[in-house]
Amino acid sequence: MKNLDQIRAANALNAAQGNTFKGVNDGGIVKKVPTMIRENGFLGALAFACEKGKENKPKNGDHHKVFEVILLHLKDVAVVEVDGSSVDALMAHVVDQSSAKLREITAQSMAYLSYLRRFASKEDEA
Secondary structure, three states: OOOHHHHHHHHHHHHHOOOOOOOHHHOOHHHHHHHHHHHHHHHHHHHHHHOEOHHHOEOOHHHHHHHHHHHHHHHHOOOOOOOOOOHHHHHHHHOOOOHHHHHHHHHHHHHHHHHHHHHOOOHHHO
């Protein structure tokens, strides 16, 4: 049986393979998301990722991509129960949770991101 750190590391390694998380000016967006969560809370950072731009596509696409892999991890460790891999569905789910559950989601996401930021590469390094 794997422990949570093994699961987080495996999920992060899997998400980093085949994905680039570039960000603005090759900023390595994965390294910026934890700060956004600390500064604005999980809901604030998630709302930023869900913001829609032209043609109803995510305005902040790289943030959206990071939250897609966070969602996959949260589902894998059974912290959230969301149908599909929609970040918008994650937002709808999270706003209905208790404060304790939101803290659990935030803590699990931050722990996962600590692994993802080590494995994810910027586009120019891929």
